[in-house]
Amino acid sequence: MAERITVVVVNWNGLEHLRACVPAVLAQDHPDFELVVVDNGSADGSVEWLRSAFPQVRLIGNDGNRGFAEATNQGIRATEGAFVAALNNDARPEPDWLSAAARAMDGDERVGMVASQVRLMQQPDQLDSAGIEVDTLGIAWNRRFGCPVDEEPEEVMEVFGPSGAAALYRRTMLDQVGLFDERYFAYYEDVELAWRARRMGWRCLYAPGARVLHHRSPLGRQRSALKAYLLNRNRVWTLIRHYPPDRFLLWWPLILLFDAGSWLWPLLNGRAEAWRGHVHALRAFRWAWNERQRWSQWPYNVPLTPLRYRRLWTR
Numbered sequence: 001m002a003e004r005i006t007v008v009v010v011n012w013n014g015l016e017h018l019r020a021c022v023p024a025v026l027a028q029d030h031p032d033f034e035l036v037v038v039d040n041g042s043a044d045g046s047v048e049w050l051r052s053a054f055p056q057v058r059l060i061g062n063d064g065n066r067g068f069a070e071a072t073n074q075g076i077r078a079t080e081g082a083f084v085a086a087l088n089n090d091a092r093p094e095p096d097w098l099s100a101a102a103r104a105m106d107g108d109e110r111v112g113m114v115a116s117q118v119r120l121m122q123q124p125d126q127l128d129s130a131g132i133e134v135d136t137l138g139i140a141w142n143r144r145f146g147c148p149v150d151e152e153p154e155e156v157m158e159v160f161g162p163s164g165a166a167a168l169y170r171r172t173m174l175d176q177v178g179l180f181d182e183r184y185f186a187y188y189e190d191v192e193l194a195w196r197a198r199r200m201g202w203r204c205l206y207a208p209g210a211r212v213l214h215h216r217s218p219l220g221r222q223r224s225a226l227k228a229y230l231l232n233r234n235r236v237w238t239l240i241r242h243y244p245p246d247r248f249l250l251w252w253p254l255i256l257l258f259d260a261g262s263w264l265w266p267l268l269n270g271r272a273e274a275w276r277g278h279v280h281a282l283r284a285f286r287w288a289w290n291e292r293q294r295w296s297q298w299p300y301n302v303p304l305t306p307l308r309y310r311r312l313w314t315r
Contacts, residue, residue: 005033005098005168006081009089010071012040015049017090017215022054025087030098036060036079037089038071067185068164076171076179084174086190088165090215092121100209101168104156112173112202113194115162116210117152118142125149128214129166131159131206132191136251136307137258138239140191143206152208159206160303161194166212173202187227188234195242199298225273232262232277240281240288244300254307 007025011018018037025035035057039047041064050059060074076084083105085098093116101114115131127149129142143159144152162168164180167190177197180189194204236259248255263274281288 002031003082004080005030005083005085005102006075006079007033007035007085007087007098008072008075008079009035009037009087010040010068010075011037011042011046011089012065013042013044013046014089015042015044015046018046018050020092021087021089022050022057024092024094026054026057027095028093028098029095030102033085033098034058034079034081036075038062038075040065040067040071067182069180069184069186069189070182072164073179073182076174082171084169084171086164086167086169087212088214090121091118091166092213093166094211097166097210097212098168100211101207104205104207104210105168105170108203109170109172110201110203111205112170112177112197113162113204114168114210115143115159115204115206116166116168116212117149117206117208118163118166118212118214119149121213121215124213127152128216129163130208131161131204132163132194133160133305134191134195135305136247137255138235138243138304139258140188140235140238141305154208156205156207159204160198160305161190161204162206164190165214166210168210173197176200177202184234184237185230187230188238192234192238192241195238195302196295198302199242199295199300225271228266228271228273229277229280232274233281234277236278236281237284237288240285241291241295242300242302244302244304246300247304251307 038060040062072086104114105111118129120126120128127144127147130144133143134140177200263278267275
């Protein structure tokens with residue numbers, strides 16, 4: 001594939017990460033690509049450094065933090081590449097990342113998404129993500145998180161969706177199904193987009209050769225309260241919009257039990273962020289339900305991962 005790929009990197013006070021991310025993107029061996037950095041009002045010198053060190057990089061500046069979803073959409077709307085790659089600013093792709101991801105698109109125009117092999121920056125012999133999966137309770141996980149890299153198969157395979165940390169999207173798919181939902185701000189926006197696209201018949205492939213190193217969620221470490229709030233709110237919204245009705249009739253007791261536990265235990269320990277996320281989600285129930293009705297013409301039969309014990313590690 002030689003068509004142009006637009007790489008969109010969202011930045012918010014991430015200068016230390018940009019110093020590694022931007023040169024790694026510009027070193028890609030793909031014959032035709034562009035890099036767009038959308039800055040969400042950084043105050044750490046990110047904008048000044050980027051303009052001075054890499055004036056060839058297109059910069060879109062916001063006056064405040066608009067979140068990952070809206071900022072990524074800004075980059076997509078401002079460009080015309082046939083394919084769009086979303087990349088976290090704390091990720092460092094290998095030189096053939098774009099080429100390997102693009103090759104997975106070849107041969108089937110219904111492949112609208114490609115998931116990268118995302119490795120942990122601190123432990124590069126372990127996986128951070130081999131795509132995302134959603135289990136029977138509607139919980140999204142980083143597929144094969146913590147598994148050894150040397151046990152990974154080499155062949156391309158189908159998965160639920162790509163992690164937004166390093167994903168490739170076909171623009172014609174985005175034109176049909178829409179972009180990231182900007183109400184989500186951050187977290188689960190990649191899950192919701194993948195679920196929406198899969199319901200419309202688009203496929204997602206995992207390309208093990210598209211390798212990226214990734215720092216583990218610095219926003220979540222620094223602002224765990226915000227992360228807990230967003231994860232709980234956005235998961236409930238996503239379930240209301242896309243969860244299969246026949247499965248809900250079977251699994252609703254466990255879904256409600258998990259939801260209650262996800263906010264009750266933190267609440268008993270004096271942390272109310274997850275509770276507030278659920279309350280906010282339910283207050284906007286009518287909007288989420290209307291979204292479900294708007295998409296009701298599309299089937300709900302997207303495969304979900306069977307329920308099994310896991311370590312409750314959020315993305």
